Amino acid sequence: MIIRKPSYIPSSEITPQSVYINRRKFLAGAAAVGAASLGAARWLNVAHPQQTVQADTKFTTIPSKYSSTGLTLTAYKDITTYNNFYEFGTNKDDPSHNAWRLKTRPWSVKVSGLVKKQQVFDIDALMKLRPMEERIYRMRCVEAWSMVIPWAGYSLSEFISQCEPLSSARYVQFLSLEDNKQEPWINSVDLHWPYSEGLRMDEAMHPLTLLTFGLYGQPLPNQDGAPVRIVVPWKYGFKSAKSIVEVRFVKDEPRTTWNESAPGEYGFYSNVNPNVDHPRWSQKNERVIGAAFWKARQPTLMFNGYGDQVASLYKGMDLRENF
Amino acid sequence: MNNRSIVILKFIAFPACLVPLGVLVYRGFTNALGPDPIATITHTTGFWTLYFLLISLAITPIRHLSSRLGRLIRFRRMLGLFAFFYGTLHLFTYVWLFSGWDVRAMVHDIAKRPFITMGMLGWVCLLALAATSTTWAIRKMGGKRWQMLHRLIYVAAIAGVIHYWWIVKSGVLTPWKVTVVLAILLLARIVWSAKQAARKRKVAVAA
Numbered sequence: 137m138i139i140r141k142p143s144y145i146p147s148s149e150i151t152p153q154s155v156y157i158n159r160r161k162f163l164a165g166a167a168a169v170g171a172a173s174l175g176a177a178r179w180l181n182v183a184h185p186q187q188t189v190q191a192d193t194k195f196t197t198i199p200s201k202y203s204s205t206g207l208t209l210t211a212y213k214d215i216t217t218y219n220n221f222y223e224f225g226t227n228k229d230d231p232s233h234n235a236w237r238l239k240t241r242p243w244s245v246k247v248s249g250l251v252k253k254q255q256v257f258d259i260d261a262l263m264k265l266r267p268m269e270e271r272i273y274r275m276r277c278v279e280a281w282s283m284v285i286p287w288a289g290y291s292l293s294e295f296i297s298q299c300e301p302l303s304s305a306r307y308v309q310f311l312s313l314e315d316n317k318q319e320p321w322i323n324s325v326d327l328h329w330p331y332s333e334g335l336r337m338d339e340a341m342h343p344l345t346l347l348t349f350g351l352y353g354q355p356l357p358n359q360d361g362a363p364v365r366i367v368v369p370w371k372y373g374f375k376s377a378k379s380i381v382e383v384r385f386v387k388d389e390p391r392t393t394w395n396e397s398a399p400g401e402y403g404f405y406s407n408v409n410p411n412v413d414h415p416r417w418s419q420k421n422e423r424v425i426g427a428a429f430w431k432a433r434q435p436t437l438m439f440n441g442y443g444d445q446v447a448s449l450y451k452g453m454d455l456r457e458n459f
Numbered sequence: 460m461n462n463r464s465i466v467i468l469k470f471i472a473f474p475a476c477l478v479p480l481g482v483l484v485y486r487g488f489t490n491a492l493g494p495d496p497i498a499t500i501t502h503t504t505g506f507w508t509l510y511f512l513l514i515s516l517a518i519t520p521i522r523h524l525s526s527r528l529g530r531l532i533r534f535r536r537m538l539g540l541f542a543f544f545y546g547t548l549h550l551f552t553y554v555w556l557f558s559g560w561d562v563r564a565m566v567h568d569i570a571k572r573p574f575i576t577m578g579m580l581g582w583v584c585l586l587a588l589a590a591t592s593t594t595w596a597i598r599k600m601g602g603k604r605w606q607m608l609h610r611l612i613y614v615a616a617i618a619g620v621i622h623y624w625w626i627v628k629s630g631v632l633t634p635w636k637v638t639v640v641l642a643i644l645l646l647a648r649i650v651w652s653a654k655q656a657a658r659k660r661k662v663a664v665a666a
Contacts, residue, residue, distance in 0.1 A: 214494040218493075420564070
């Protein structure tokens, strides 16, 4: 047995007294840095999702005559951290924390139902189908808050003509991704999955209805409905289905998730209408996201300000009955 | 616990009860109220109203645990008044930020929106309790009548929890936590009164 004599250890190796005294703090600091870098990596994944998207990181977009003008854009940070995407949790900041689970490649959109022939469009082909436009739209949530978002995409009508629907198709249904490995909250949130939304054919063919791939000129962050969604700016936000995997052409009014959950509160049409209140709260005003609290309230506009362009779709319809 | 230590504790507890408001104001100045600040302010003031209601309702059951905790009663009025304070801030948020002082819209809301009716009911109860919280009021009303009026605290707490359930979206279950706590606190009282009644019967029989 060799017993080392103390002289074998050079004095330069003696731990300085201050380090020895503070060794517990040092360890805590190291753990914190480790945890922070893990957390930072995850945060980076979420806040800069373009690093995880395989398509080009920036879209070339052309301006559109359908953009609303004279509005203050909502900050990118608010658009990407204040979301309703219940597949990833029901708190407003849950989707931005949890949507990193969503795998946006490979991705395809199936076209089915009353069409000449069923097709499957790969997402990258879909993005190149038509030139991308920048569309600045108001977004009004049924919860009475609103944003102004510069989306990137092209009119859904262009995609629909590629689908070749039959004349018997009177409605379009949109189905979102349903995958309980990527979206674990599907098991705990009591909604009928997959998320389903629908439009009447003339609403779907309206030039304002946008097949959307990006915002602020970049691919949609996961929490905002990557890699493809629709935006229907004159309706409450829940009609603008996210992360679409199937577009189905049907004869009858399709099921829509929120209408199934609370038929008295969320109608099929759900046009923005300050005169028709939600059963539990008024729709006369809205809170502008990102504005200081003393000036965040503003009156809600009929059809979210797009009445000139869409009111004719509802001529003769009782909008209280067809809420 | 002598009187002096209670006074000292109150001097500490009072500013402590103002901390939630302080945090909110600080967040307001540092622009840390989130993307929907009106919602944040409304939720925070609402939660603290409920929390102070529950804390003040916890005083009596805790006192029953030991005779030495009897002095806790000295804090109950302050905690109850803070519930009224935060409830008033919450109401103020609704009146100013949500309604823009539009009286007609508010009257319509109170009549037509059940969750707002329930909230107003709770606040009016707390107003009555706050107005009669002084020693002068106890003397003027007489102990028995005052005690009966102050049973409204149960109405206020239950109304507050229902108000919370009725505002959340269908499928959201977050109010269950405060519901469970309130249920336990009310159950504790029921159990204790039942025990008291049984004790009284035993004494009556023995006599």
